[in-house]
Amino acid sequence: MRRRQFVGGLAAAAGLAACTRQDDGGAAPASCAGETFEWSIATSWPPKFPGLGVAVNNLADRIAAASGGRLTLKVYSAGELVPAFEAFDAASRGIVEMGHDAAYYHKGKVPAAQFMTAIPFGMTFMEMNAWLYYGGGLELWRELYEPLNLVPFPCGNTGVQMGGWFNKEINSVADLKGLKMRIPGLGGEVFRRAGGTPVTLPVSEIFTSLQTGAIDATEWVGPYNDITSGFHTIAKYYYYPGWQEPAPALQAYVNRQAWESLPPDLQSIIETSCQAITTDMQAEYTHGNAAALQQLLGDPNVELRQFPDGVLQYLKSIAQEIVEEMVANDPMAAKIYESWSSFLAMSIPNQRITEQAFLATRR
Numbered sequence: 001m002r003r004r005q006f007v008g009g010l011a012a013a014a015g016l017a018a019c020t021r022q023d024d025g026g027a028a029p030a031s032c033a034g035e036t037f038e039w040s041i042a043t044s045w046p047p048k049f050p051g052l053g054v055a056v057n058n059l060a061d062r063i064a065a066a067s068g069g070r071l072t073l074k075v076y077s078a079g080e081l082v083p084a085f086e087a088f089d090a091a092s093r094g095i096v097e098m099g100h101d102a103a104y105y106h107k108g109k110v111p112a113a114q115f116m117t118a119i120p121f122g123m124t125f126m127e128m129n130a131w132l133y134y135g136g137g138l139e140l141w142r143e144l145y146e147p148l149n150l151v152p153f154p155c156g157n158t159g160v161q162m163g164g165w166f167n168k169e170i171n172s173v174a175d176l177k178g179l180k181m182r183i184p185g186l187g188g189e190v191f192r193r194a195g196g197t198p199v200t201l202p203v204s205e206i207f208t209s210l211q212t213g214a215i216d217a218t219e220w221v222g223p224y225n226d227i228t229s230g231f232h233t234i235a236k237y238y239y240y241p242g243w244q245e246p247a248p249a250l251q252a253y254v255n256r257q258a259w260e261s262l263p264p265d266l267q268s269i270i271e272t273s274c275q276a277i278t279t280d281m282q283a284e285y286t287h288g289n290a291a292a293l294q295q296l297l298g299d300p301n302v303e304l305r306q307f308p309d310g311v312l313q314y315l316k317s318i319a320q321e322i323v324e325e326m327v328a329n330d331p332m333a334a335k336i337y338e339s340w341s342s343f344l345a346m347s348i349p350n351q352r353i354t355e356q357a358f359l360a361t362r363r
């Protein structure tokens, strides 16, 4: 799994000479200045997919540049090495050293992983980062993935998503009844309890399903990604806000043995580069969404709609109920929920008088 190469000739001799082993009972070798690592990173994204996929190529470029080529990542898009949702297992088992996707794709295996992506009506981008980096969230994430042999890193965030594309108006809770919508994860479960029929479809199948009427509605990401998928050409109403995924974080993860084989400076480069990708992705989406929304607002066939407050409050109460059920029989989920919900409760009054109050002045 771990392919090591030593630079040739004299440099190799110098590098090897600098390598001192800590013969103290099988501890990892100390760093070797000349040692290089060629790793593979498997992802869930189509090749060069705007935002989510491009971020992984950016991550590889940053790590290679910062390490002077000592750590390189070969990026595998969905299906190239393993299927879209199997990068996680592949890294866990050491088939690849790293992976990149969203934690909530693996809720079947780790239900509490959903806290590390997004919870309906949960945290904003700023709050998610505050909780992860300053509120103990990242430590809990590492503890959660310990049994999976993975070391996780926040690595990207799309910001608040959109509620989705609808061919029927949503004026009240009753309009959700019988509605068939592509909406995965906890949001889908909320939608089911509200009387709708949630379906999970990969992005490649959404357009045709909506066009043929197999589904009545779909959520995907936001204007930047949605406009590329062409949903505005086949659906009339574009609803906001994205209550189901306020600010989903993406994740990178490293196989634990691969992680432990790295010298501390390369570990630090991975950690810092992932943090940089989170900032970079947020900037890309903030810019891309603004430009795409401007285009959509100029399209006479698109109607931008806000979900009625009564509908949002109803969905929020169901979301609360579902999260409480999820943590009831899962001690690790309960531990994470305690930390997550305490921080969110503490943050809300502060956000109310800062971001929220300021944004309200932009009328």
Ligand code: CA
Residues within 6 Å of the ligand: 161, 219, 220, 221, 245
């Ligand atoms: Ca989404």
